[in-house]
Structures are given as C-alpha cells and as structure tokens.
Amino acid sequence: MIENPILKGFCPDPSIIRVGEDYYIATSTFEWWPGVKIHHSKDLKHWEQIPSPLRRMSQLNMIGDPTSGGIWAPCLSYDNGKFYLIYTDVKTKKGRYYNNHNYLIETEDIYGEWSDPIYLNSTGFDPSLFHDTDGKKYLVNMRNGFKGILVQEYDPVNKCLIGEVKNIFAGTEAGYTEGPHLYHIGEWYYLIVAEGGTGYGHCVTMARSKSIWGPYQVDPGNPMLTSKEDDDAYLQKCGHADFTDTQNGEWYMVHLCARPRKGEKACVLGRETAIQKVYWNEEGWLRLANNQFEAAKFVEEPAGIEEHPFGKIEERDDFEAEELDVRYVSPRIPLDDNADLTARKGYLRLYGQESMNSLHRVTLVALRQMAVKAEAELSVEFSPRHPEQLAGLTYMYDAMNFYILGKSVSEDGKPVLTLLISDTGVITELIEPVILETDERLYLKVCTSQDGKIVDFYYSYDGNGWRQVGSSCDTYILTDEHCRGFTGAHFGMYCHDMTGLRLHADFDYFIYR
Template identity: 55%
Template sequence: MSEIRNPILRGFCPDPCMIRTGEDYYIATSTFEWFPCVNLFHSRDLMHWEQIESPLREPGQMDLCGVPDSGGIWAPDLSWDGQYYYLLVTNVLTKKGRWYNTHNYMSRAASITGPWSKPIYLNSIGFDPSLLHDTDGKSYLVNMVNGFKGVLVQQIDRETGALLGERRKVYSGSGIGCTEGPRIYHFGDYYYLIVAEGGTGYAHCVTIARADNVFGPYETMPENPLLTSDRDDPDALQKCGHGSIVETQAGEWYLTHLCSRPDAASGCLLGRESALQRLEWHNGWPRLAGGGRFARTVWPAPAGLPAFAPAARPDRDDFDAPALAPGYAVPRAPLGAALSLTARPGWLRLTGQESLNSRHHVSLVARRQTEHEMTADTCVDFAPACPEQLAGLAYYYDAMNFYLLGKTCTEDGAAVLTLLRSDTGVIEEVCDPVPVPDGALELQLTTTPDGRGAQFRWRAGGGDWADIGPVCTTEILTDEHCRGFTGAHLGLYAHDMAGLHGYADFDWLAVCCRRPEKG
C-alpha cells in the first residue's frame, strides 16, 4: 500500500495521541473499561501500523474494577522530552449525574517498551490531561475543567509529578462548546493550543488557537475549526475531532484524529477509530492540505520515510504461544489464574467467574471488530455441571449490551446451547435452547456485508453448520444505542455463578474482518 488509507487504526481506537522519536511514530488510544489500559501502536511510514504492548499492562498499575461502562481510561497523552516517554491518563470512576470523578495520573519510561513507572497521581480537576515539554526545559500540565469550563495550564516537575506555581485558565473555548482534549505545542514563535469541541459525536471538531506565551491569551484561528465532518455525505468519515500534530523527519506535517464509519440506518458498530490528515501552514496557522475542513479517506504516501512492514497478524489464533498477543483485552480486571495457556497446551483455558453483565471480575477475552463484514468462530470444550455455568462466544459492546452463544445445561444435567441477548441490561433468550451432544462444539458468528445483521451457528464433530436463532440486529451494539464510547468486540467467555471453579477450554479464536476495497 503506497498511500495512507483512513482510518489508519480500525475498530475502537479513539482519542489518538501521536508522537515521533527519530524514525519511529507512536499512537496511544483510549481503552475505557478494557484492560490492558491504553492501546499503543507503532509505525515508521505512517501507512502501516502494528499494535505493541500496552504501557499499563501489569496488575496493580491501574484499578478499573467497578468502573462504569465507557468509564475508565480516557484520552491518553503520550509525550517525549528527549530522555523519557511520558504517559498521562484519566481514570473515570463516575460519568453521570452532577459530578464526574476523574483522576489523572502520570507514568514514564526510558523506552517505549518499558518498564513504566508506577502511575503518579496528579489531580482530579478534569479529564484529558496532557504535557508540554517546552524548549526552555520546563514542562507544563494542560487540563480541561470538568463541566467544560475551559483549559488550565500549570508548571509540573516531570520527575516527581509535583505541580508548581499558579494554575491559570488560558482558554474558554471558541464558542462551539464542549471544549476538551487540550494539547499545547510550541512551534516557532507561537504556542498552539489544540482542543476538541462540539462533543464527541457528529458535531465533533478540532479547534486551533495560538499565543506568544504559554499562559496566553490565546487567539482562535480564523475560519475555525481546522477539522470537522461532512454530515451531508453518508460515505464520509464522521465524528472527526480530538487531534494531535506531528512533523515528520522530512518536514511534512500530519494531524491524527478520532473518526467513525457509521451506518446511517443503525449507527456506529465499530466504535470510534483513528485517522490521519496532511497539514500545510498558511500565515502561521495549520490547514488541511489542499484546503477545506473535512477529513479525507486517502492521502499520498508520505515523503522521505523508510519502508515499514510489520508482521501480519493471522486471523486465527491457535493459542500455541506462551502469552496472548497485543490486541486482546479483558473487561476491567486482569484475569490472573482464571486464564491459562499452559494447563492444556494449544488451548486457552478460562475459569468461570462472574456473569457477563458484571462490572468486576469477568472471564472474557476479546478482540475488537475492525470491519462491518466479519466472521468469527471458535471451538469450545466444556462440561457444565449446573445451569449456573456457561461458556462460549460473546459478541459484546459493554456489560449491558451483548449477544452470547453459550453451552450450559438444564436442571437435570442435559447439555444445551443457548443464545442470549442483553439490550440495555434486559437479558432474554433469542430462541429456545438447543440440545447438544457432550464434547467439543464449534461456534460461529457471521455478519452481513453492511454489518447490520448477525447470524449465529454451531456444529459438532465437523458436521454441517446449523443456524441458531434468526439474523440478529447489531444495532444494540452501536455507540448510539449504548450511549457509549467503545465498539463491538468478539470474545471467548466463561462464567461460573456457583463459584465451583468450572472451566472451559478453547482450541482457537478466528476473527476474519473483510476490509472494503474503498475506505
């Protein structure tokens, strides 16, 4: 591929923060209630990206247990001061009602691969904090204020995390509203403040302001915003906003930003993603190359960058490696002993914990859906001892919205396969349970080319596939229906609500997402 094709990070990769160190580019994105905290991606040519290990992947680095759906880790900020990488995150513990509880933390590492320091608490005044490492050696913490009350700047000791001197409000927003995601860059004679405005929906945008002093006053760019979405074009990238800027070693400028690919009839199944736009400078202001303010889906290949060919990730994982590859996630809490790749070599073993609608300890290992048309399948070997045990394939947005195709048993011990739907927390059977034989079962999910429908199937002993239930709507897994910030996931799941430590073994997980020829 000799061009940038947007989105560059596909399927639930929102709030991107991009930096460059030498020839290497890194993007950090939000994970919300998913663990590991923060998704991290690497590239050298801005066209091909690989997911690498999360900076916050160790138990005890961040406590997400009990956080609300679409709470947890919001809008990470990644920076580099010439010696250390810095990562700032917000852990959102409540996000409804009058008050948001938003706790901000900082970690650092000499290498992007770690080890990363234990997160240091900074403040709780608002979400989306970021760091500016200025040319005079000073660093500044940039905060939005809960309630969208403006942007604050305060000097910070980047070694200790101590906040120094006066905290000053430097910007109240451009007037569009919902000012968040602030970052300050010092380019030439000006400090440039980039904020997200308009709310993280269809009116989202990137606003630019500048000042000749870090503490302002900041002047909003004429003809603001820099970037927004063409809501009259259903094929255009939507929800564009929340940007960060980087200069390549060849002197080109790029903006990475949040976007989505919604279906006009049902909403955004894939969550919010990340895209890249080329910038040019005019009269001291950044503009989209070629003019306009709407995101493009294709850009020519960047100039002067080395070739980069990350290892291709196979669609099918046979669980032969000693650890799960980057890209897998679990809700809220690491699984610890509830997950094993060694108890039965070549299989992933999940010991059942709480049910899928719990916000605490859930045995779900998932991958994000990256395209609308998709097939996922697995083989599960599970012998339920009571109806309180279940294991199978989950199609999951959050704890309140999911489909679950799982093997369980009746009160008299007969094995059955059940298809469940949870819609805003109301859990119902999609169809009558189907009697199944003992032993391993293969489970499959296929979505329609437009992503609007999902058909579940099963088979035993390599026989013919049999449908279970009708084609199910995927609308219940969209951002709009769930009023959430994540996206659809495919996962392996087990619960044991009797607390008997029942387990299920999975021979593989295959997720094949079919990328369209255009876009």
Template identity: 45%
Template sequence: MTHIRNPILRGFNPDPSIVRVEGDIYIATSTFEWFPGVQIHHSRDLVHWRLAARPLTRASQLDMRGAPDSCGVWAPDLSHADGKFWLVYTDVKRYGRTTVNGAAGASLRDFHNYLVVCDRVDGTWSDPVHLNSSGFDPALFHDDDGRSWLLNMLWDHRPGRGRFAGIVAQELDRESLRLVGERRLIFAGTERGFTEGPHLYKRGGWYHLLVAEGGTGWDHAVVMARSRTLFGPYEVHPDGAVLTSGGRREGPLARAGHGDLVELADGTTWLAYLCGRPLAGRERCPLGRETAIQPVRWGADGWLRTIAADAEPDSAPPAPGLEPAPWPLSAWDGSFGGPDLPVDLQWLRTPEPASIFSLEARPGWLRLFGRETIGSHFSQALVARRQEHFRYTATTLLDYDPAHFQQAAGLVCYYNGTKFQYLHVTREDGVRRLQIMSAQPEEGCTIELAVPRLPDGEIELRVEVDHDILRFAWRAGGAEQWQILPPVIDASILSDEVTLPGLPNFTGAFVGLACQDVSGAGRAADFAWFRYEGSDTPGS
C-alpha cells in the first residue's frame, strides 16, 4: 500500500486551503511578505504535488513595501463556484503592540481582505476587490441555494477584550463581488481561545464550522462546531479538538492546526492542516509551518474524527485509492539562463522586481542591484528559496567588486530582519574581504571578519546546514579546495520559536542571495548560479 509522506508541502507553506475540481486537487498557502503572493499547489492523487501558480503578481493586486516582518498575505482561501476559482486573502499592513508596561493595551492592527477570481488556477487573476478590514483569515462558503458568504475572524483592538472576538459572516453578492447586508457573529469560539481560520461546509442538513484555535504554536488545534442554520447557534464537537498535537514539542508532527476539508470523488474526506517539525531536543522548527494531509471519517453521530478517533496528526497515512499521478521531473539546475526568475525563488515585498534584480543585464547571470539594508521593509535586493530539508548545502558563484564598506553582497540564510546569517563580500580600507553578519533577536546584529583579504575575481560561497549546525565556506573561482570558516553557527535561531515578545514569527527559513548598497549608488553584484541540494534521508 502506498502511503503519504507528511508533510506534503515541505518548508514554509502554512494555512492550507484545499479544493477539488473534478480530478484535480489544489492547495493554497500563505506567503506573508514574500512576493509573488500565495502559493497554489496541484495534485491528482494527494501524494505528488507541484507548484501550479502564484496568483498575486502585480502591484494592483499586492504591494507589501513597508509591511512588517510576517505581515503581508495571511491565510488565503481557495474555492470554486460558477465555473471559476475564487481566492480571498488578507493583506496585513500593521501588527501592533498588545501590552503596555506589562498590562494589556490597545492592539491596533490593519487587516485588509480582498477577493480575486480567475477561470484557471494558472491564469491571469483579476484585480482585487476590497471586501472588509474587520479581521483576518477570510473564507468563502458557497451554499447550495446559490448564495455565497464571507467568513472571517473578528479583531477586537480594545484593551482587555481578548482580541479574538469570534467568527462573523456576511453575504457576498456573486454578481457585483460586493458584501451585502450586515455582518453577524456566528461563533464566539471555545475556551481554547484564538479562534481563527474559519471554513464552513454543509452536510446532512448541518452547517459544519471548522476553525483553528489555541494559537499557532504548540497548543494549536482544529476545532469543529455545527448548527442547523448558518447563523447558529453552533454546538461544539463533543470530543473537543478534531486534530491537535496536544502541546507536544517533539515527534514527527507538532503544532498541528488550521485545517480545511476536501471530499474526493469516492466520498472519502481528507483534512489538510499546518504542522511543524521540531529539531530533536530543541523545541524549534526552522522549516516553519508546513502542510500535511490525512483522511478523516464522519461518524454515525454526524461528527468528524480522525480514522483512529484519537485527534492525532498522522505522519504516514495510507494514500487514497487514486491512480498514481507523479509529475514530470523538472528540477531547476541552479542556472540563470532563462528570461524569468526560476520558480524556486521569491523576493521580498516589492511588486517591482526590476528595481532589485535583472536577468538581462548580464545574460546567464542574476544581477542584484545594491539597495537598502538587509532586513529592510521596503527595497531589499534579496532573492531566496525555502529551506525544505533539515540537511542541505547551498552554493553560488559571485562576481562582485565593492568600492567601500557600505556595499556588500553574498549568500544568506534568512528568516526575517531580526534573524539571519549572512556571508558577504565587502571592502574596507581598500581591501576586499569576507565577513559574516549575524542577527539574533536578543543579541541584535553583529559582524565578524572571516577572511581579511580576498583574491581578485570571482569567488564561490557555500553554506552547509545539518539540523541545528550551520557552517559557511568559500573558495576562489576555479579552486578545488573549500576554505571552511571557523564559526559553528546555531541554525535553529532561524525559527518561529526564537523571538522577542510581541513580534510576529509565522514564516520559515530561506537561503538565497543578497546585495546592499546603503550609499545609494546602487552598485550591483552578479551571480552565475545558485544550487541547493537537500537530503531526503529518513528523519530529514
């Protein structure tokens, strides 16, 4: 029997929304401050998945310049009705404080919810329609009477009010794509709190509401409630959580929560949900929040449960009885020979990629234009890919001749502006040198000299990560021997769990290429290739 290897979407791929259109299954996940916005993966057997689209590609759809770390695109919801796909998403502009001198204060946050539509997942999606800004995690429910409803969590910014004020619903007119009528609070949540991520389904005369609760950390959970009417009242599942890791901080799948249901053609029901894989003994998940899937079953009492009725995430559930549908192998070889940035890579915030990189200025090379400091919320020349393995090696060939200390370029392991490890070439006192810039939430940003004098010409840079160990190396272009740099760096810092109080941390570790020129001269760096090799051995 074939089994699914969870997580099915590895590396930073949280908040899954799943939909089936005949024999095709699609999952949309959050991208936060990374551009283009939203990832949509495609499968025909739940085992093999490929990236099919990133629909938010234009400035008219998404501009995240100035958005704080872990803001931007939250929890997209993908649905299909009237022969087209509907995608709703939140664009978060401000995260805000929740405490003042240790006491609860006003938590002022800006959550703008939008709708785009398209007749094909990989087509050109429409310009967005603004729906509301009352909270995040919007989702559409298309009822069998032809009416559609928008659900989202309601944000309460007032001091002492708990912030998560429940789930509201409001009708969406399918013709005008506008909300009509008044919003109504349909579910206040349970004692777990942090009620968010709503999805609504209709089955057997019941409206079934699925929500995420418990926060997105170790106590995350999928919770269900049901009602005979859309507006409630909703009775909560008698077993408590439908799926949760129960606070467990180790094991193959932790932090399980924020789910969505899909029914296959054979009538079986599957739950897609986010999870994290902690490093052994470290309670840190550098790969971020990933997406898993497993079968669930409707009981004789009309409630949904896991197959074992234990509410546990399953790291290797049996695959459905579908014809195997692997995708043709199309792994990127690391070169920059094409006109477009390889799909493995994304960049940060800006909808104007030509302002930070070019594949035409030097054919066969990726040119990064020196822009603002690494970690900038506005114009940062950094392109990177997700870390998908606990063990990996990444290398690049760099051609770069900085003029002074305000110019730098190199290889970076990046989580956000407070957490990164950056091996870069710069120049001080007329000498080209190699430095390691490290940022940690509590220690701030430090710079350590790695090589006091580099030879002229191209150099190769390398990073090797093995679970929580990170090592940098370099060699002159054409040399055989790598020069391993002495510091052994804690790779686990690049995780959600290492942070300062009050800062959002919802993404995952990336590795990629960066270039800065804080003098404003825009000095560019050229990269001949960028290669990533990850280990898929058991446990990795």
C-alpha cells in the first residue's frame, strides 16, 4: 500500500506527469529558493527530490516578494520530447490588487538546465499549459478576483500567446475557483479546478465539454474530493488536484492536503501532497477508488509495477560534498558566494547579511519540517564583535514568524547565547542572554514534542552535555493558520551581520531527523 502523504511537509499544489515509466511531481515553493520542487518516482510510492528548474537569477528574482508570495502552483507537462514548466511569480497579494506574472520555461533534460523564461500574462495565477491531441497548445489560468477560468492559445514556434482570450468556466457555488488543468480524453474536454479556498473548505471540482471553449457541465457528484465535512479526517484541506494514467492503464490523482495537530486547526507542516487511486465510472466521471469523497490514508499500489525505492536520505550532513543537497532552500534568491563549501573543507561557511525579517538578502540554509516530532542539531564556530552580528540555529516559518537560537556578543563584548522570537513581526528576547563560558565551538539543538505542539531549545559545549535554553515554547506561531501563509515550518543554519561587514560563521554539520 501507498501511505499518504507521499510528499511530506510543505509540498503543495502538485502537478503530475508520466513520461514512459517515470513519474514527476512539481510543487509550489513560494518565496523559497530555488524555485519549484520536483520529485521523481518509478512506482508512485517512493519519491526522490531532483534539482529544481529555477536555479538562475535570469529565470527568477524574488527580492522583495512578500511572505507566501513568489512561486505559486507550477504546472509541469511533457510533449514531443520536451518538458514544459509554467509558473506564477506573485509580487503582491494584499487587499484588492494581486500583481502576479506568469512565465514558461522548457528543457529536453529534466535533470539539466532549463531555458530562460517566456513571459505570458499577468491576468491571474495558477497557470497550466494544455497540449491538445491536434498539436495545439493552450494557456489556462484563473482570472484574478476568482472571476472564472481563462483560456488562450499558445504558439510554441514564436513563443507567445495568440488569438482571443475566453472565459470558459465561472466555477460553482463553492467559490474561489483556481488551480485549473485541462485534459482531452476520448470525446470530452475535462476541466479540473480547486474550489472552496485552500483551507479547510478546499475541494476538487470537475466539469466537461465537447469543445475546449465550453459550455462545461459540472460533475453531478461534485465535489469529487473534499474533507470539509469531516473535522477529524486524517488528511484535511484536500483539493488542488491533477491526475495521470499508469503505463498499465490505471489512473491516479495527486492532491494538496494537510495534517493539522490533533484537536486543533493548526498545521505546522504546511500543505503537503497525497495520492489517490481513481477510476472512470459508467457516466464518464472520475471517482475515488474507495467510492467516497474523502481522501484515503492508504492507497492501493499500481498493478504490474515493481517497487523502486531510492537510497536512504542521511540524517547528518558533514558538508563533504562539492554542492549543497537539493533539499536545502534559502529565502528569495541564491546565496551564491554567501554560502561556501570550499573555504574550509568539511564546513559550510555562511556570510552574514540582513536579518531574518528582511524581504531581500538573508543568509539562511534550511530544510522543511516533514513530521510533527522532529529535531535539528548543528555545531557552529562564530566570533562576533558587534551585537548586530548573530549566527546559529533557527526554527522558522517566514520573515515574520520565527525562533532563533544564536550566538552574539553583549554591548561590552562578551560572547552570549540568545533565544529570539518573532511573532507576526514583533521580535523579542525570550531569555536573558546566557554568558558563554568559551568563545569556541558551540553546539545547538531544537526538538519538538511528540504531538508537535511544543518546542525546546538546547546548547552544549561538547555535543553531549545538553542544557535547555529557557522554557518550552509553543509551535503555533509557525503554523499556516497563525502566519496566514502557504508554506510550512523549517529548521535552518542562519547568520546575520547588520553592520555590513559580512562576518562569517562556520557550520561543521547539520542534523535533521
């Protein structure tokens, strides 16, 4: 059986394709660099992350993008030997006006370099590229203000949109119609959209038409997937789906989901990706294999496909490789020479830039949290000379909501350990700074409780005798609900130098388990 979610921790808005015997899922990354996560599988059960497609500033510049702005709902597709990726860069998302720009990149090697972007439009987010059976291609996106689904033809030779823009679907009474994907199966054009908002009322709506331009008839059993009626469901916020067939003719659907803390509407892991087995009923509508409308935790594996597990991911990184692992992320832009693996062999050297609450240049290397009970540990060597210089371990959600356990100096130059909290942008110290016994290497650790509700911070001088820093803290400030965000909690190595001197910190190892 396949156990959900298949992509754990902050992997929302999945777009899936099959190329021969290989499956690929692209998910949103919002303000995190590099842009768009892609995971690969041979069996729909085991997944490995591969290099992200948006790895150059010529493709993407998110400096100043708001928290939970940036890359929304990418769509991955494949046609005639070429991979296509279409995505939105959201520059503002407050109040009435959303400024969001849609781009297309392409490659013949999904593991290699992708092209520079082709600008498409700015009329709405969640774009997808539809390859019709007659060879024509179409851009599909929601219209800003949730005013329907727009379709316009795309010319792949001249790499531009052509012809009239048409609004083909107004949505249902569920509202917030977004996340569109088109498919041409048999005599029908099928349109699948997300509705009900990306929270606890989320759902999957299907409609179909004999013409790409409509009119579209809504599935009489709509919504085909939702968890909005069950506050105790294991998988909640279910919606924003995409589907594919297997090489043996079975059908599967991937969708967004979340796992709130027990008894609370609080998701520290962010929104994740699950998979469901589906089938076409006699009337030609897609249905879940469990013949319900709720997502299943366990799903039957595809028939006739051999299991293909990938190598175990090591919990400890000693920074012996020439490049950082593909799972590491940083805010908004690449760190480039602000993160160095060569200056000191076996260490990650981070050069301090702006503080965590900046929307511009922040030196942070992070991993997403994938289970409610988790811990992270590191050792750091850092010799600050000004209180504006700090380095250490962070447990954070975004630029407004975070904890930092870090080394700095007091006004009189003594090395100190401090624990900071930022709650909706208000930064305070949770403890009186601890005067450190030595200015040498420091070990730092953060651990969450079994239920994920509590987090504790520790430090050590030798990596063994751990001392707790302050009291237990609540993780609620790192949830989607508190942050009003779309990402998820991360653990990371962090350094800032607000003097502009770019003082560096050396990290000997990083453990996430």
